Amino acid sequence: xxxxxxxxxxxxxxxxxxxxxxxxxxxxxxxxxxxxxFTWLVYDRPEGKVKTxxxxxxxxxxxxxxxxxxxxxxxxxLTEKRQIMIATNTVTDFIQPTNQExxxxxxxxVFLNLKDYLNIAPNLKKFYDTYPEAKxxxxxxxxxLYDVPVLEGDAAGKGFNYIWMxxxxxxxxxxxxxxxxxxxFYQFLKALKAKEPDSYPLSFNTPATSDVxxxxxxxxxxxxxxxxxxxxxxxxxxxxxPYQKGYKDALVYMNKLYSEKLLDPEFYLLTGAQWEExxxxxxxxxxxxxxxxxxxxxxxxxxxxxxxxxxxxALPEIAASGLKPYQFSRPVVGSSGRAISAKVKDKERAVKFxxxxxxxxxxxxxxxxxxxxxxTVENGKPAYRKEFGASPYVALRRDFGVWYDNxxxxxxxxxETWERSLxxxxxxINKSYEPFIIPAPKAxxxxxxxxxxxxxxLTPLTKYLEQQITEFVVGKTPIxxxxxxxxxxxxxxxxxxxxxKMYNTAYKRTYNIK
Numbered sequence: 001x002x003x004x005x006x007x008x009x010x011x012x013x014x015x016x017x018x019x020x021x022x023x024x025x026x027x028x029x030x031x032x033x034x035x036x037x038f039t040w041l042v043y044d045r046p047e048g049k050v051k052t053x054x055x056x057x058x059x060x061x062x063x064x065x066x067x068x069x070x071x072x073x074x075x076x077x078l079t080e081k082r083q084i085m086i087a088t089n090t091v092t093d094f095i096q097p098t099n100q101e102x103x104x105x106x107x108x109x110v111f112l113n114l115k116d117y118l119n120i121a122p123n124l125k126k127f128y129d130t131y132p133e134a135k136x137x138x139x140x141x142x143x144x145l146y147d148v149p150v151l152e153g154d155a156a157g158k159g160f161n162y163i164w165m166x167x168x169x170x171x172x173x174x175x176x177x178x179x180x181x182x183x184x185f186y187q188f189l190k191a192l193k194a195k196e197p198d199s200y201p202l203s204f205n206t207p208a209t210s211d212v213x214x215x216x217x218x219x220x221x222x223x224x225x226x227x228x229x230x231x232x233x234x235x236x237x238x239x240x241x242p243y244q245k246g247y248k249d250a251l252v253y254m255n256k257l258y259s260e261k262l263l264d265p266e267f268y269l270l271t272g273a274q275w276e277e278x279x280x281x282x283x284x285x286x287x288x289x290x291x292x293x294x295x296x297x298x299x300x301x302x303x304x305x306x307x308x309x310x311x312x313x314a315l316p317e318i319a320a321s322g323l324k325p326y327q328f329s330r331p332v333v334g335s336s337g338r339a340i341s342a343k344v345k346d347k348e349r350a351v352k353f354x355x356x357x358x359x360x361x362x363x364x365x366x367x368x369x370x371x372x373x374x375x376t377v378e379n380g381k382p383a384y385r386k387e388f389g390a391s392p393y394v395a396l397r398r399d400f401g402v403w404y405d406n407x408x409x410x411x412x413x414x415x416e417t418w419e420r421s422l423x424x425x426x427x428x429i430n431k432s433y434e435p436f437i438i439p440a441p442k443a444x445x446x447x448x449x450x451x452x453x454x455x456x457x458l459t460p461l462t463k464y465l466e467q468q469i470t471e472f473v474v475g476k477t478p479i480x481x482x483x484x485x486x487x488x489x490x491x492x493x494x495x496x497x498x499x500x501k502m503y504n505t506a507y508k509r510t511y512n513i514k
Contacts, residue, residue, distance in 0.1 A: 016381035020101045024227030031462055033065035036349055038093035041071045041085070042406045043078040048398025055373070057363045063458040065363070066353045068094075068428040069360045078406075081383035086110055092342045094354070096406040098336045099137040099149055103445070106146030112340040112347060113144035120307035120348060121355035123362075124148065133442045134333045136510055140160065148358060150414040157413055157439025161327050162212055165294060167285040169307065170196070178315045181255065182221065185300060185318055189262040192285055202257060203264040205275045209466050214254065214267060219287050222250035222320045226328060228465060231341050231441035233326055236513050238503040239329055240496050242465070246320055248484050251472045258473050266383060286315070294389035327433070328440040330415075335443065338409055357409060367413040383421045390426070392418055444507040453502055457495030464494055 042050050047256040050070050056486050061067050071092050073081045085091040086101055089110050104113055118125045127148065128135040134149040153159045170176070189354045192201040195346055204214040209228070220226040223244035224233060234237050241247060258264040264284055266268065280301050294312050301310040317325035338357070344350045364465050368375045374396060375382045384392040393414075396402040403414040417429060446454065449487045469479040507513070 030464060033125040033349070035065050035067065037067045037069050038344070038350060038353065039069045040094040040407075041073070041078075041082065041092040041096070041402075042088050043073050043075045045075070045397050047394045050404075051401065054353070054401035056369055059358075059370065060362070060365055062172045064353055064356050066349070089343070091339075091341045091343075093350060095339055095341070096150075096336050097147060097339050099147060099443075100335075100340045100446075100451075102147035102337060103140040106140045106144055106339075106342075106449075107142045109342045111146045112342045112344065112350070113140075113146060113397060114138075114147040114148070114340070114351065114354075115143070115350065117351040121351050123355045123359040125353075127358050131333060134337075136445055137333060137443055138337060139445070147339040148354065148409060149337035150334040150408070151332065151410045152334040153332045153440065154416055155414050157329040157332065158411065158434065159292055159419075160327055160433060160437045161292075162327060162467070163291045163294075163433060164286070164317065165291075165312050166287075166290050166315050167282075168313035169309040170285055171313070179318060180316065181318055182320055184470075186253075186257070186262075189286065190260070193260075193262055196282070196285070197230075197242050199283050199285060200264040201262055201284060202286045203275055204267050205271070205272055205289065206268065206270055207267050208470070209462060212288050212290070213465065214263075215469055216290075218250045218254055219247065221248035221318060221325070223322075224319070224326075224505065225321045227498060228462065231507070233324075233438055236508070238500060240491075241501045242491060243489060246323075248479065249320065251469065251479050251484070253444060255479060258388070259475065265474075268422060268473075277389060280306050280310075282307060291426075291433075292391075294426065294429065295423070313425075313433055318434065326438050328438050329437050330412075331440040331443065333410070333443060334376050334411070363410045363413060366400075366408045367403060367410045368417060369396065369400045369403060372499060374400045374402055381413055381420060382417045384417055386421065387440070388421075390423060392421065419442075425486050426446060442511060443506075444503070444510045446502075446506045449512060450506050453495075453498060456497055461491065461494040461496060464490065 008397040024393045044050055050072050050270070052070065057068055081099075082091075082095065082097060085095070085107050089108075091110060094507065097105070097111070105111060106113060114121070114124060128138070128145065131149075131151070134151075137149050138145045138147050140146050166178075170192065173180070174191065176188060176191055189201045193199065204217070205212060208215045210216065211227075218225050219228070219241045223241045223246045225239045225241040225244055227346050228241050229238055230241070231237070246403065254263070258265070258267075264278065270278075275287075276297075279287060280297070281304070291314070298312060301307075317327055319325035338354060340347075340354060357366060364382075367377065371377060375384050377383075384396065388395045393403050397404050401407060403411065408414065419426075422430070468490070472479050472483075472487075477483055
C-alpha cells in the first residue's frame with residue numbers, strides 16, 4: 001500500500017506538469033476562492049532565510065487563494081517559542097509540533113481535530129489510510145487526528161543516511177582492500193597505522209551514543225542492536241544491547257583499538273570541528289558518518305590544502321561472526337508534523353489548504369519546486385537541476401523554499417529526487433549499501449506514564465552507560481566477568497529492565513502485536 005502511495009505521488013508529476021485540469025490528487029480549494037491569509041511558524045535556515053516572495057508560494061496562492069504570513073524565529077529559539085505557544089494556546093494557524101505534542105494537546109483544543117473534516121479532505125484521508133504508522137502517531141487519547149506527520153523515508157524502506165568511509169587514496173597507495181569482517185577491519189587499521197605512524201586511523205564524531213557514535217556503531221556490530229535500546233531486526237521486540245551476547249566482546253575490541261593507538265585517544269571528547277580538522281589533515285582516515293558529507297568533505301579538503309590526491313570511498317557494513325551486517329533505513333514517518341490551530345478563523349479553509357499541500361500537486365511544489373526552474377523530469381521522474389551540484393538543498397531552500405524545515409511535508413520525495421541527481425561516485429556508494437539496508441522500526445506511541453518513566457530513567461542510565469563504557473575502552477576499568485556483571489547490575493538498578501519492558505509494551509500496543 002505504501003509503495004502504491006509513492007507511485008501515486010510521483011505519478012502526479014505528469015498531471016501537474018501537463019497543465020490539464022485534473023482534480024484527482026489536488027486539494028479542494030481553487031484559485032477562485034475568496035483570498036485568505038494564514039499565519040505559519042517557521043525559522044530561518046542556515047542555507048537561506050525565509051522569503052515572502054518564493055515563487056512556489058505565489059503559485060500555491062494562485063491555486064488556492066491562500067496567502068501565508070510567515071512568523072519567523074531563529075533556529076535556536078524555535079522549540080521554546082513553539083512550546084510557549086502550545087502552553088498558552090496561542091499557536092499560529094499552521095505550525096509543526098512534534099507528533100507527541102500534537103496528540104497530547106489536540107484534545108485540549110490547542111490543535112484542530114482533522115478527523116472531523118476528512119469528508120472535505122480526500123488527500124488527508126488517503127494519507128492516513130496509506131500510512132497507518134502516521135495515523136497512529138497523530139491520534140490523540142480521544143481518537144482524534146491532530147497533525148499530519150512528515151514523511152522522511154521512502155515507503156520501501158531503502159533510503160539510508162550513514163556509511164563507513166575511508167581515505168581511498170591511502171588504500172590505493174598502500175594496496176589495502178576494504179575489510180569484510182571484524183578481523184580484517186582490525187588488520188586494515190593496523191596497516192594504516194604502520195604506514196602513517198603519526199595518525200590514529202579510526203575516529204568518530206561525538207557524542208559516542210549518537211547514531212554515528214562509536215558505542216552505537218560497535219554495539220550494533222557485535223550484538224545486532226543499534227543503540228542501547230532498539231528493535232531486534234529479526235523479531236518484533238525491543239532489546240537492551242548490553243544484555244546481548246557479544247557486548248562484552250565489543251568492549252574488548254574497542255579497548256584493543258584504543259590500546260594499540262588505532263583509535264583517536266580523544267574519541268570521546270572531540271568537537272565536530274576538531275574531528276573534521278583531523279580527518280582533513282590526515283590525522284585520521286576511517287570514520288562512520290553521513291553519506292551526504294562525502295562530496296562536501298572532498299571540497300573542504302581541497303580548500304584546506306589537504307593531500308592533493310585526497311579521496312574518499314565507502315567501506316561495507318560489517319558484523320561479528322553469526323550476525324548479519326545491516327543498517328536501518330530512514331524512518332518512513334518522522335517525529336513531527338503539520339497541525340492547525342483549533343482557533344483558526346476559518347477552519348474549513350484551513351483544512352482544505354492543508355489537504356492541498358498533501359495532494360500530489362501541493363507535494364510537488366513543497367518538495368520539488370517548479371519544473372524547469374528547480375527540477376526537470378527525466379524518463380518520467382523528477383531530478384533537481386544539475387547546476388545545483390552535490391548539495392542541491394542549499395539552492396532549493398534559499399531560492400525556492402523547497403525542502404525547507406517546518407514547511408515541507410514530504411522529505412522522502414525530496415531525498416529520492418536528490419539521490420537520483422547524484423554524481424556517479426555517490427550513486428555507486430548507494431548501490432554498494434543496498435544489501436545492508438532494512439526497513440526502520442515503526443515509531444511507537446507512549447502513554448503519559450510511559451513518557452514519565454522514560455524521562456526519569458533514560459537520561460541517567462545513558463549517562464552511566466556512556467561513562468562506564470568509556471572507562472572500559474580507555475582501560476580505567478579492566479574488562480572481566482566481574483566488572484562486566486557489575487556494569488549490568490548497575491544498569492538494572494538504574495532502570496534498564498523497566499525501560500525495556502515499557503518499550504516492548506508501547507510498541508506492541510501501538511501496532512496490536514500479540
